[in-house]
Amino acid sequence: MKKLINYKPNRTSNILLGLLPFAVLIMVYMVSSDARLAMNPDDKLLPAFSQMGESMYRMAFEPSKRSGELLFWQDTASSLTRLALGVLIAAIVGLFVGVLTGALPIFSAGFSPLLTVVSLVPPLALLPILFIVVGLGEVSKITLIAIGITPFIARDIQRRTQEIPAEQLVKAQTLGASTSQILVRVVLPQIMPKLIDAVRLSLGAGWLFLIAAEAIASTDGLGYRIFLVRRYLSMDVILPYVAWITLLAFLVDYLLSKLNRRLFPWSVEAQS
Template structure:
């Protein structure tokens, strides 16, 4: 197949699903082999065992609390991650935009933001829990600190790539500094900010699960590490698959938002 070959639609779709099919086939083969040797094996549960676990976690109320645990955990985790990355994006847009346009902001903040971006967020997790407690604020703070410096630098780089001639013409025609920043430049960097958010979601999920594993009473990460004590892989594997699906869905929705609202941006990338 040459560099410029364009395979038919059916072949494209087959190539997309082929890796997933291979993973499922390998898993089913390994699971069947282990269960044939030891029916009580918990490491690679069968599809029926995972189906029973999903039924128990998602569609049957918990005997102790009466809650549907999967949906309770999902709501708790999504609330934390939306607040964390949402606030990080707002701060990143504000700082990145002003750092890219105004030398004073850049001189004060660029070195500091660069240094903060180098700090491993998981290394300061104990500090956050000591300073802010183990409640919701500490978990959201970890997601915020782990994502906003990278997004800030990305937006800053997008701003400084805007042709200087455009800035000069805007000011020459009477635009104020605030109008230049928020009415002319901001709409141009918003789609890049959404792309930056998409790239940061993977790290945000990592920070969320780490914080929930250490100190939480509900959440997807909390449930996975709780089930680990009992080697309940029939629960852990569906939870991991559910987190993956949630992450993919969020990424798809953000990509769709860019295509619908900023079609000029997505067209320019083709």
């Protein structure tokens, strides 16, 4: 009899085992929801799937009487735009700082301590300062995302840069390469796939900062809508929005993974 530790499920079993926890959670929710609604038809804590479907249909396909917009898609577009801009800024700054501090010892001595200290500052604690300095508009939300994840990306790129074999740098100098040529032609090509991996790992924190900023000061966005309807205990809106955010986070991570494989297949092969 094969020991459990040696059992490796096939592809079909992998899929079924992966779906099993989700099916169990859905069944538990449905049973709990039916039980609560049977006792109190006006219960809002665990709405039925039909109630959530009706609410989301109204928000996704019926224009708002106040603004005339489809709120669900407007919230999604606003949040994704803020997240994309914040992450893009963080990736550019993190790449620049990480490569310089990782490849040039003089920059590492001068800026690594500062980078370490900045990475320890809770970004949400800076939110009131951002609101005071740049106001309550889009800039504050994008800045919070950028400030929140830039230190993580920079430190990861710094570490990855330091892992590049010194022999490569010595050979490049032997061939007459200048410092800028070494950074651009030797270091940067090897770091770019690592940058995409660092962005993928930082997206969870990016979503957190986005939702927090939208909840405090915004007029649209996924985080704004969740915190707006919570005062009415509208779980039929909150739960679908949370599920939608989770799906978006998964899709963004999946697309970045595919992009990494397409642009840098050699890196993926080396890792495997």
